[in-house]
Structure formats: structure tokens, C-alpha cells
Amino acid sequence: MPNQAKTARGLPAEALELVAARFRVLGEPNRLRLISALEQGEKNVSELVAETELTQANVSRHLQTLTEAGLLGRRKEGLNVFYFIADESLFKLCDLVCSRLQKELAAKAASLKG
Amino acid sequence: MPNQAKTARGLPAEALELVAARFRVLGEPNRLRLISALEQGEKNVSELVAETELTQANVSRHLQTLTEAGLLGRRKEGLNVFYFIADESLFKLCDLVCSRLQKELAAKAASLKG
DNA sequence: CAATAATATGAGCATATACTCATACAAGAA
């Protein structure tokens, strides 16, 4: 196969577990909201709490999950902690899913019209 | 602007819920194994059960989840039901995650060597 | 030092979901 490259082909179950874990981190809407909020640039926890209207504890936990997964980075500045996107492939991932979903919804809408 | 949950790129929280749901479907290692098995082409449930060594009930449920998400397609042929990849963007998604994980693991390995 | 502010975390609850067992359903064969 000429185009074997880096697809999931032949990946052992152990590797798929890692891939699944990465997808699982992205499978939480509030985490996506946090990522989305950070597209504009780094923000501290308080700003993210205000923007998302989630509790501080909840935001903190989600940020920890995202940081441990390597998706976000952390920077302390005095009392504040600033978080920022550390994995630029996030945007490609979301774009892929979004465009796919749009395609599916468009097809569904068309089928409803006959 | 009204008090709306803010997200960048003009994606409302409602849309992010759909995106998250799609990621969640991919966040299960056995589902990734099924997808991986189908890269070679369509297979019926029995073949997938043999290949993954999961129970038939479990495989059937995962296939249902993947099909309802639009990732797989279904084709009945007599007693057999064949499943196949219906969303080619799956490969790009996995490619992105895999290459990113490889990069992270390589960096971690290098840091362990000092 | 104590007080304050920003963030993190332990504990407990609630929900979601992956799994299994048993059984139901579907489609061909006898």
C-alpha cells in the first residue's frame, strides 16, 4: 500500500488506547469551550470562569485534564495562572469534525425536503 | 451582546456539544479497534468478533454507536450484516492524533535521557 | 507575622456508559 503513512492501520490495541484517551479529553463540551476561549490567546483562570460561567473548581479541573493531556500549557504570573493552547493540531482536529458535521447536517436537511 | 455563552470562531456552545459527541464516539479503544479492522474493507459482525475477541453483544453495540454517529455504514446480505467506513475523515483525524502523540512521546523519551 | 486573593484539590454525589448474560429478532435451510 503506497499510502500507509500514519493511519490507524495495524496499530496495536495499546496504541489505540492512547489515541482513544486523547479523543476522550476532547469529548467534553465544556473543555471544548475552554479551548475555544483560548483561541484568542492565553487567559487566566478567573477570565475563563467569567467567560464560561462554570464554577471555579470545575474550570480548574478541566484545565488540569487538558494540560495533562498536553493540549494546554500553563504559565504562572503572581497569583494568576495563565493557560494557552499548546497543541496547534487542535484546530485542524476541530475543523475536520466541524466540516464533516456540517456536511452530514446539510445532507440530512436536503433529505427532509425530498 | 446578550448573555450568551461565549465561544471563539463563532461556534455556539450548542455546536460544541455536537463536536464533543463526535469525539466521544472516538474515545473508546474498542471502537477504534473496530474502525481499524475496517480499514481493510467491509466486514461482517462475526469477522469483527473473531478479530477483536470481544463478545458479540459488545461488538454489536459498538457498531451501532459508530453507525448512528455516521462513521460506519451498514449493508445486509442474507443473515450477515456488513459494516464499512462511511466517513473518510476518520483517517485524517487519527493521523493527526497519532502524529501528535508520537511527537509528544519522542520528546518525553528524549527528556528522560537528559 | 496575618489577611487577602487566585487557584487547586479531597470528598461525595449523580449520571453516563461499557460490559455481560440471556433472550429476542431476522433470514435462510430443511
Add this chain to the structure above:
DNA sequence: TTCTTGTATGAGTATATGCTCATATTATTG
């Protein structure tokens, strides 16, 4: 029809995880 095979599903259990409350931790200020 009945029997057999392949697949789907209802029910129950176990575990994972998202959430909140309260408290702990960290860093700054007085």
C-alpha cells in the same frame, strides 16, 4: 412449519467521570 445461524437488544452491574461544596495551597500585600 420448525430448526439453525447471525445479529440485535433488554436488563443489570460496575466503573468512570463531571459536578459541587468545602477546604487547602500558593503567592502577594499590609
